[in-house]
Amino acid sequence: MSDNTKSAAALQAADPHTIPVLVSASSLSLRKRFYKKEDGSVGKEDYCNAKHFSVFHRTASSIRELSAVLSDLEIVSNNGIIRGAINEGVAPKKVRRLKKNFADVPRYFICIDVDELACPDLYDPLTESAETIIDYIIDLLPPEFHDASYHYQFSSSFGTEGLTGNGTFGQTLKAHIWFMLDQPRTCEELHRWAQAANDAAGFKLVDVSLYNPVQMHYVSRPHFDELIDPVKERSGFVERENDVVAIVIPDRKPPAAAIASGQRLTSVETAPGFENKLERIGPGGFHNPIYRAMCSYFWTCGHNGTDPDPAWLKQRLQGHIREADKGGRETAYIERCLSDNFLDDQIGRVYEQFQEGFEAIQQPSMDVVPTYPDKTKTLPEARKAVMDFVEAFIWQTLPAYMEAEEQYMHLHEKWRTLKRDAEEKGLMFFAPEPMPPVHPFDVLAPDVGTGKTYATLAYISRYIIRKKYLLGEALGPVVMMVPTIELAEEMEREAIRQGIRNVGIMRGRLRDNSDGTSKKMCKDPERIKAVEGFAGNAREYACGNGAGDRSCRHFAECAYQRQKITLKQKDLIIMAHTYLYLPPPIKNLAPEFVVIDEDITKSAIPDENKDNPNRNERDVLFDFLLEHRPVPDGQNRDGAKETEFLMRCSRRLYEALASCPDGSLSRKALEQNKITVRDCRKAAYLESIRIEEPDNIFPKLDTKTLVRRAKKVKNLRPYYILASMWELLAAFLDSPDQTICATVRTVQIKDRKILRILKKRTINEAYQRPTLLLDATFNQEAFRTIFCNPNRYLSIEVEKPHQYVRQITDIDVAVNSFTELDKKGQRVPSPMAYNVISHVRKIARLYAGKGEGKYDVLVVLPSKVEKLFQPLPENVALAHYNNIRGKNIYEGVACLIIASRLQPPVYSIEEKAEAAKQSIIDRIMPNKFGQFYYPERTLALRLADGSGQPVPRQRYHWDPMADALLQGSMVAEIIQAIGRGRGVNRTGKNPLAVDIITNIAMPITVNETMTHHELLSNRYDYMVMNGAMLCSPADQTTAYPGLFETPKSAPKYWENMSKNTPHTTIEEYTIAKWGELILRGANVPITHKVEYRSHDKARGRAKTFLYNAQIISSPLDWLKAYVSSDAVLVSGPEKLPWEASDLPWSEKLALPSQISRETSHLLPMPDLDNIERTPRTKDQEMEFTLEDLGHWYGKSKTEIQALLKKHEGDEQAAATELLCRAVISAEPANRAEVYNKLPQEVQEKLNLNLLQKLPYVQDLPPVSIITGRPD
Secondary structure (H helix, E strand, O other), X not given: OOOOOOOHHHHHHHOOOEEEEEEEOOOOOOOOEEEEOOOOOEEEEOOOOOOEEEEEEEEOOOHHHHHHHHHHHHOOOOEEEOOOEEOOOOOOOOEEOOHHHEEOOOEEEEEEEEEEEEOOOOOOOOOOOHHHHHHHHHHHOOHHHOOEOEEEXXXXXXXXXXXXXXXXXXXXXXXXXXEEEEEEEOHHHHHHHHHHHHHHHOOOOOOHHHOOOOOOEEOOOOEEOOOOOOOOOOXXXXXOOEOOEOOXXXXXXXXXXXXXXXXXXXXXXXXXXXXXXXXXXXXXXXXHHHHHHHXXXXXXHHHHOOOOOHHHHHHHHHHHHHHOXXXXXXXXXXXXXXXXXXXXXXXXXHHHHHHHOHHHHHOOOOOOOOOOOOOOEXXXXXXXHHHHHHHHHHHHHHHHHHHHHHHXXXXXXXXXXXXXXXXXXXXXXXXXXXXXXXXXXXXXXXXXXXXXXXXXXXXXXXXHHHHHHXXXXXXXXXXXXXXXXXXXXXXXXXXXXXXXXXXXXXXXXXXXXXXXXXXXXXXXXXXXXXXXXXXXXXXXXXXXXXXXXXXXXXXXXXXXXXXHHHHHHOOEEEEEHHHHHOXXXXXXXXXXXXXXXXXXXXXXXXXXXXXXXXXXXXEEEHHHHHOOOOOOOEOOEOHHHHHHHHHHHHHHHHHHHHOOOOXXXXXXXXXXXXXXXXXXXXXXXXXXXXXXXXXXXXXXOOHHHHHHHHHOOOOXXXXXXXXXXXXXXXXXXXXXXXXEEEEEEEEEEOOEXXXXXXXXXXXXXXXXXXXXXXXXXXOHHHHHHHOOOOOEEEEEOEOOOOEEEEEEOOOXXXXXXXXXXXXXXXXXXXXXXXXXXXXXXXXXXXXXXXXXXXXXXXXXXXXXXHHHHOOOOOOEEEEEOOOOOOOOOOOOXXXXXXXXXXXXXXXXXXXXXXXXXXXXXXXXXXXXXXXXXXXXXXXXXXXXXXXXXXXXXXXXXXXXXXXXXXXXXXXXXXXXXXXXXXXXXXXXXXXXXXXXXXXXXXXXXXXXXXXXXXXXXXXHHHHHHOOEEEOOHHHHHHHOOOOOOOOOHHHHHHHHHHOOOOOXXXXXXXXXXXXXXXXXXXXXXXXXXXXXEOXXXXXXXXXXXXXXXXXXOOHHHHHHHHOOOOXXXXXXXXXXXXXXXXXXXXXXXXXXXXXXXXXXXXXXXXXXXXXXXXXXXXXXXXXXXXXHHHHHHOOOHHHHHHXXXXXXXXXXXXXXXXXXXXXXXXXXXXXXXXXXXXXXXXXXXXXXXXXXXXXXXXXXXXXXXXXXXXX
């Protein structure tokens, strides 16, 4: 198990259905006890002050199960409930109830503690039922609780006032009311909800202190010694219309200004939090505000380094308690709050809590452990590990498997001979058949950019050259699987660079021809599309090479058919992932071994295929089950009888599915409808043989006739789906431990009922060879469930000292954040979309000319919102998730922006998880509105100093497989996108800046965290980007009326901004913010400053104007034009404190009146096409020209041009291929002669290009192309 994988105990503790139960270690009582004293009065014994507990877990998935658990716990005297989950590594025995030992995790249950609520006169607790009393309390809660089922418990002290002499029976109501929520909630969320509920009620209705991860929920019944409990119904369950409650969580209130800005407070009086808490005493109750005031006091002392003064604190508290509005509370209660005993005890307890976490108060983030700890290695270490891993696969794993396979072949042949001899002699033969060796599946998962693919190709080159061309062994081709054709072409070019002789790409019929003619591989693609329209076999109906009608007139000149012939001779065949699950397109293909690049778990589970419904592999209309499907007559087969059997089974299945309202098919429903395993298997066979394939469509037909006839053919896909469905049902019935079928279900899509099958693809037998999987974001849980456990597995994260990551932490920017509904109900861009677009345009200017290639900036976002961001500046590349893996064309960008993230729907993830496991999972239930939401948890980012920063609302799924698929879509895609910038290869000369506009916690190092308001463009940014930044709020209003509408707008804006920054002036803030971007490799949009006055008679401090000297040659003229015609300069111009370089734009300024928040994303961009770009530095591989090589080897200009086209104009790649072909293609006896005829510098370059071109293999000894052994 990896370090990142939680233990089963930790997973159970964090499960939202779990109820953590604490049992006092020394059997100390956790219930109140009432007893008779010697004088006849009644005494009360409170809860024991237990310090150590054992942690146990109970589970409740419904309100009824919760009620049963509470009823069980009531009769035990030494247990209680908390909401927190015990942290990983904390022993569950003898644990203290401290926050450091328990984490705040979301739970489904909620307990509402109502204390000291005055009982109305119309209710008499002596005669009223418990349900009536509780309903009165619930009526005071928000409306969503009024019709919900609940479990109630009257508090231990309720009803005992008459016994103890502290009042009359039932004078105040005290109860704990338990509900189940529609989605799990954390303590922090419930705390906000309770505060809002109390504010709405106008008094303290709910005790908010209960919503603390370690706050004890006392559940044990009180004990009465020689006394009768005055409350007849102390607890019970009441069933109502709804079983869950959907509460509304209010937004967080912003923190106090001084605390949010990080300023050090000099005295307690200056801490607004402390004074605010004192003012809440009375209106907000007494206990909770007093406790909060104490916490605020000690927090303040911890931050400003002063020693706490408990006596002064108690004096301030007593003063506010005396002056507070008592709200009708009893005098005895107020006196208790004022007493020295109570305050001394509370102050001491709070001080102890803060003393334990004093270091955490001094450094708030250092006590937070990152969810993904730093386990990075240096780049040389990682590359050596990668090379060692691949080398072990090539030279150890492969030979071992080949030897085992050879032994198996020998044993199997011997076994067959013995079996045949025994049968000939009429003897019984009991020897078991030898089992073939299991093909090894090694997984290499280093960080993106460590060169795992190139290292693999380098060793494949060595393997092929040595085994095939030097030792003369017969080798099958190496098959490499990649996700896209673009990546296949990139792999082909790199394979040739590495010296692999023959490389070919298996292109589909509808792919572009490799000859560059923009034609398709199939000569007549319309025929293929027509056949695919009814899910027919293209080879049988459109591409045959048989006699008569089975011959296509284009077959001889078809590029698709020709490639199948030429690929047989290739040493390396590159194919798409989809071929992995299909019969090989090349006849008798026997791979030597298989290399899979990038993740294959997604392609293993069929999706709904919205782009091409004809290729849908899982959905069919539910009523299609009842469609008459005749079975043809055959040898020993009565068609009418078999048809009756098939339709009888279909009707029974229809009734079984109809009897399951939630769409999940149960074993009981199948058994009640008398559907057996045997029936399912026979039905699957009949479905497969009865498919009515067309007999009037054949390859010889002309295209027009074929297309016309194909349109009249029924789609065969539903019949294939039904055949698969019966097979899946048979497998389900064969598994007695499963009660719910996970692979066949019904779903309601709008007004249609759909029959859906959930299956996973299996790797075709031809590709079940030794396999090496290369995937930087490998998910072991998903891979193990869908395929198998890896034979060897290596995961490495590489440190990236020159990658600077900024990430927001306050909000989760989802796809829906970019659009909103207008008044007409149409989807339009939202303010968030405009803010992000404005940020992208700003970054495009800041990093213009900084990239080492075509693009300076890469923006990655979900494909759904890609059109919203177009058009963008020419130096910005736009890419979407699921279409960027493995691509190297963005490795030179200077800045990479992650805008939003993916989040598949709940039902989609759960269906795929069930398809992968072939069994039912614990699904997420909808809320009362029928909506599905992922549960949430708090994770911690990994900061550059090794500490962590908590980020809430991290979506997850409690099923491990479903969570693996969810994280693969959310986290893995972002990591892959960041990896396109190749941060591991950056240096101080070309750093990579990364902006992540979402708060997902990932296994990466974050250099700077901020809110989305701090990251995205603000009004000051608009002025700076325009090259003219005024530092006077009054003058900002004058010059930029579109940004500041009223004279008070600009001063108020800076007042709010200054609360969240340590800088005291606008000038200091601007210079600090923009100067910091230089470290991230950005251009500087402002270069100089001057000081000025609005007129020569103005008094006071001079104002500052920051500007771009390349655009504004005369700052005074600009000030006179837009600020004041009487403006005068006081000092300057002065260079700003950074090295001012020529900026890569020279456009004129936009008029200040044109700049506003609404139009910021539409501001004119500089002429980025004229920016001089820094070419990507590459070692010159050869000093001779391609034409020279062509002359040496007699190649025509046409052949040379074809090579150049193949390598996209890269002369050195074309020259390398030409040299490799010239040497390797020669006869073995002549190779040395051909090689030795080359000039000395060519020989040296050739060896380097073959095996040592890349930096990570330079430390290896050169390997001679002639000997295949180290020189």
